[in-house]
Amino acid sequence: MRVRLCAPSTPFTRDDALRVVALAADYPGVTLDFHPQCFAEQGHFAGSDPVRLAAFAECANDPACDAVWFARGGYGAVRIAQDAIAALGPAAHSKLYLGYSDAGTMLGGLYRAGIGRPVHAPMPADIRRDGGEVAVHRVLAWLAGDRSGEEPGIDHRPVVAFNLMTLAMLVGTPLLPDLAGHVVLLEEVAEYDYAVDRLLFHVTTALAPVGIAGIRLGRVSQVPENDRPFGMTVEAMVRDWCARLGIAWLGSADIGHDSANRIVPFGLAEPRSGE
Amino acid sequence: MRVRLCAPSTPFTRDDALRVVALAADYPGVTLDFHPQCFAEQGHFAGSDPVRLAAFAECANDPACDAVWFARGGYGAVRIAQDAIAALGPAAHSKLYLGYSDAGTMLGGLYRAGIGRPVHAPMPADIRRDGGEVAVHRVLAWLAGDRSGEEPGIDHRPVVAFNLMTLAMLVGTPLLPDLAGHVVLLEEVAEYDYAVDRLLFHVTTALAPVGIAGIRLGRVSQVPENDRPFGMTVEAMVRDWCARLGIAWLGSADIGHDSANRIVPFGLAEPRSGE
Numbered sequence A, B: 001m002r003v004r005l006c007a008p009s010t011p012f013t014r015d016d017a018l019r020v021v022a023l024a025a026d027y028p029g030v031t032l033d034f035h036p037q038c039f040a041e042q043g044h045f046a047g048s049d050p051v052r053l054a055a056f057a058e059c060a061n062d063p064a065c066d067a068v069w070f071a072r073g074g075y076g077a078v079r080i081a082q083d084a085i086a087a088l089g090p091a092a093h094s095k096l097y098l099g100y101s102d103a104g105t106m107l108g109g110l111y112r113a114g115i116g117r118p119v120h121a122p123m124p125a126d127i128r129r130d131g132g133e134v135a136v137h138r139v140l141a142w143l144a145g146d147r148s149g150e151e152p153g154i155d156h157r158p159v160v161a162f163n164l165m166t167l168a169m170l171v172g173t174p175l176l177p178d179l180a181g182h183v184v185l186l187e188e189v190a191e192y193d194y195a196v197d198r199l200l201f202h203v204t205t206a207l208a209p210v211g212i213a214g215i216r217l218g219r220v221s222q223v224p225e226n227d228r229p230f231g232m233t234v235e236a237m238v239r240d241w242c243a244r245l246g247i248a249w250l251g252s253a254d255i256g257h258d259s260a261n262r263i264v265p266f267g268l269a270e271p272r273s274g275e
Helices: A014-024 A049-060 A081-086 A101-113 A124-128 A132-143 A164-170 A193-210 A234-245 B014-024 B049-060 B081-086 B101-113 B124-128 B132-143 B164-170 B193-210 B234-245
Strands: A002-006 A031-034 A067-070 A096-099 A117-120 A159-163 A183-189 A214-221 A249-252 B002-006 B031-034 B067-070 B096-099 B117-120 B159-163 B183-189 B214-221 B249-252
Touching: A002 A049, A014 A031, A014 A124, A014 A132, A049 A067, A049 A081, A081 A101, A096 A101, A101 A117, A101 A159, A101 A164, A117 A159, A124 A132, A159 A164, A164 A183, A164 A193, A164 B193, A183 A193, A193 A234, A193 B164, A214 A234, A234 A249, B002 B049, B014 B031, B014 B124, B014 B132, B049 B067, B049 B081, B081 B101, B096 B101, B101 B117, B101 B159, B101 B164, B117 B159, B124 B132, B159 B164, B164 B183, B164 B193, B183 B193, B193 B234, B214 B234, B234 B249
Parallel strands: A002 A031, A002 A067, A067 A096, A096 A117, A159 A183, A183 A214, A214 A249, B002 B031, B002 B067, B067 B096, B096 B117, B159 B183, B183 B214, B214 B249
Antiparallel strands: none
16 A cells, blocks of 8 residues: 655645654555655645646556545645646546545545545644544554544445535535535534534535435534624534425534544445455 | 614624714714614524514515615624525515625625615624724715715626625525626635635636626735735735636725725616716
């Protein structure tokens, strides 16, 4: 399992990359190859749009690479996603693509294009969190064949997982995949309650006509304090919008911007051995 | 000119309403009637969804009312807008509707439905700003027939003005009006540079296929400081997204979350006397 890492949004650091590579020593079948673009900086981004696009295309089009792991989110993938996906050749199809948060933009676009297997998963940048090594180990173990880190509620229906803001920005654009029949897992971080409610309006209104199977809610963390309480929990907001739009509310999900964030391979689950 | 005021989003205060009514004494032809719902509070909102909806419908359906002026933005109009517009009868059509920011949700939905004349304009809540009385006077004078407070760049083409986040939440929903041929004025407040760029992706990608006449950029104010500079001005972002999507960049606009915020009646400008 040869894994190449690139950064379609914001930069990572060599020091943190070395810490992640050290953890990978426990998984002899897994090799990590950080593209130097991960450490490039231009303003907000991990290098200019062409630099980030070229690094992603190089990794995705590499026939000797089994998985592309996005190093970090932040913001920036929408600036390159459409052109990047258009630059992919046959070798890009037989590959895993792993990440979450802003990297969900890449996962969504790839899923729409039917290229490879997008996977909601922790990223190298999670090593900076309290207990973050656990999140990185979860992905390394999964890449080595241990599926215990997958989100436990995944059933027989196809599934996707997105940061709410990231998904909201994809609706109505050529990056939104067809989510008909899908269970949609959502999580959010560092948004006011009112902003979450506003995003839920946007996403549920856009997805209801598609015929999604339902919504499951991951963690909504680091909510800033507003000048007054919103008056409703996030779960109540999701239930309310689901009820208004005729979308099935399917309960909670074990994903979020934290070390416990579980793995969600997009699409239909592969049968587990013994099943 | 009988003006009724309601609050589809967040609450106003009686004290500030009295200050606005006092300013209106300079305009004998204009009477202001604040609906008590403006001062209701339920969590984040100026009363529950049904309470806000009923107050709006009462004002808009009142045959003795010439204009509905939204008292304040904040967040909340999307929770009632579709049902509220469905509740409007014939008397709602011969009316002005004034506001901006989150109230742009109501303006957008009304414009789509072809009901009355939506007008981007300062709101009573602007009286709390430094120099805010000027903004309130601008609207009162306009209601009394003085058009000098209108945005000076309005030309022969139909026009709309929106807060960027508000418009972004409307795209792909039944509240977005048909903006074909329109000059779209945008402004924003209190969003990070990266969030503005993200919203611009969303809005330009959604509006490009519609064939808008172009974009003009109002003020983007109170931008929070991020951990590193974004590396691009907001004007450069707008120019970049316009160039990518084939949308005409039409320069700056004199609107924003400030006391200088000018008035933009949606649609085609009425000929000025003498023209």
